[in-house]
Amino acid sequence: MKKSIFTISILLIFLPLPTLSTSKPKPCNKNDEKVLFNIKKSLGNPYHLASWKPDEDCCHWYCVKCNQTTGRIIELTIFSGNISGQIPPQVGDLPYLQTLMFRKLTNLTGKIPPAITKLTHLTSLILSWTNLSGTVPAFLGRLKKLEYLDLSFNDLTGSIPPELATLPNLSELDLSRNKLTGVIPESFGKLPGKFLSLHLSHNRLTGDVPRSLGFKNFSTVDFSRNQLTGDLSMFFGPNKTIHSAYFSRNKFRFNLSELMFPASFQWLDLNHNKIYGSLPGSLTGLSLQYLNVSYNRLCGKIPKGGDLQNFDNTAYFHNRCLCGSPLPACS
Template identity: 70%
Template structure:
C-alpha cells in the first residue's frame, strides 16, 4: 500500500515537471520588449492576451523557438492598432518573422531599428498607412527571403541596394506611390532571382536591359508609366511563368518575340504593342491571356488555348481578326 502511494506521488511529480518548465519558458527580456510594443500601440484590445499571468510564448501573435524559448515570430494582423512602428521591435534579437499587416491606422516611416533584426527572413509591412521612402537600410537584412511592403503610401524611388539581398525569393513594392526608374542593379541579383511585384506605382522610363540577363519566374510591372521594349524577358532559354506588363506604354513588335514553354499567364493590355500574334502561342498552356488595347494586326492563331478566352482578351487592337473576334475579311 505504501509502495503504491509512493509510486503514485512520484508519477504525479514527474508528469508535472514539463508543465512547470513550460510556465517559466518565456524569456523575460523578450517579455519586457513586448510590453513596450503593446504600450506604444496604446494597449489595444487586439493584444489583450499580452498579460503577465500568461507565459509570453502563449500570447496571441507571438511564436517562440521550441529549444531556446526566444521569440522568433511577431505577427499582428488585421487589428485596430494605431501609432507608428516602435523602435523596440528591433530589440527582439532572435526574430525571424515580422508581420504587421492590414493595420490601416499604422502610420509613420519604417524605423531603422529593424536593421538590428539580423536573423529576419520575412518582413511583411503591408496594407497599412506607412509613408516615407523604401529604406535603403533594408539591404542590411541579409537573411531576408521575403520582402513585402505592398499597399502602403511609400514614396520616392526604389533603392538599388535591394539587389544585394542574395536570399530574396520575392519583392512586393506594389500599390504604393513610388516614382523614378527601375534600378539598373535589379539585373545583378547574384543569389536567387526574386519575383518582382512593382505594379500600381508611378514608375517611369525604360526597363534596364540588365534585367534581361536574369531568368525571372514572375514579373508584375502593371499600371505604371513605363516605356520601351520588354521582349528581353522572353526567349527559349527563359522559364518565366507569369508576366503582367499591362497599362503602361510599352512598344515593340510582338511577332518577333519567342515565348517560352513555361509561360502560363501573359497580360499585355493597354500598351502600344504592334505586329501579329506569333503562331507559337498555340503551343502554350495559358491560364490567362490578354493583349487587348494595343496596335496589333493580323489573324489570331487558331488552336491551343487562344480561343478559350473571351473577345475582351483581344479587342481594341488596330486590325486583329479571327475567332474569338470577327472573321478576317
C-alpha cells in the same frame, strides 16, 4: 536459418529501447517578454493584444511564436486588428526575430523605423496594407538574411533604392500599390540568382525597364499600371522560367511577332500599351490560364489552336487590325 532467427531475437532483447524525449519547450525569454510589453504599450495597449498578460508564458501569446529550444521570440505577426500608431522602434530589441509582420492595420502610420536594421536574423519583412509613408529606406539593404520583402499597399513615396539589389538571399520583392516614382534601378540586374518574383505594379514609375533584368530567371514579374517604356522581349524565351507576366497599362513598345515562351508559361497581360506586330504562333503550344493583349497596335490573324480561342473578344479587341476567332473573321 532457424539459428539466425534465434540469434537476431536474442540481440533484440538486449538492445536498449529508444527513449522518448520528455523535455518541455523552454519558457519565453524574460528580456523578450519585456520588449513585447513595451511594444504593446507603444501601440496603446490595443484589445487585439489582450492575450499579452504577465501571468501567461509569452510564447503562447497571440501573434507571437518562440523557438521551443531557446524560448526566444522568432516571429511577431500583428495583422487585421484595430491598431493605431507607428511601428514601435522596440521591435529592433527582439534580436532573434526571423519574421516581422504588420499587415492590414489601416491606422498604422509613420515611417519604417531604422531600428529594424538591428534584426540581423530577419528572413521575412511584411509591412503591408497599412498607411506607412516616407520612402522605401535604403537601410533595408543591411538585412542580409532577408528572403521576402513585402511593402505593398502603403503610401510610400520616392524612388526605389538600388541597395535592395544587394540582398544576397532575396527571392521575392513586393513594392506594389504605393506612390513610388523614378526608374527601376539598373542594379536590379544584379539581384541574386535565386530571385523569383518582382512586383512593382500600381506605382508611378517611369523610364525603360533595365535590359539587365533579362538575365534573371523570374517566375513572376508585375509592372502593371505604371508609366514604364521600352522593350520587354528580354523576359521571354524557350529557356526562361517565367510563368506569369503582368505588364498592362504602361507605354511599352516592341514587336510581339517573334516572341517565344517557355513551356510552363501560363499568364500574359499586355493590355493598354503600344505593342505592335502579330500574335506569335508559339502561344498555341501553351496551357494559358489568362491572356489579354487588348488596346495595342497588333495586326494579323489570331493563330488557331491551344487555348487562344477559349478567351472572349475582350482579350483581343481595340487593336489596329487583329482578326479571326474570337474577333470577326479576317477579310
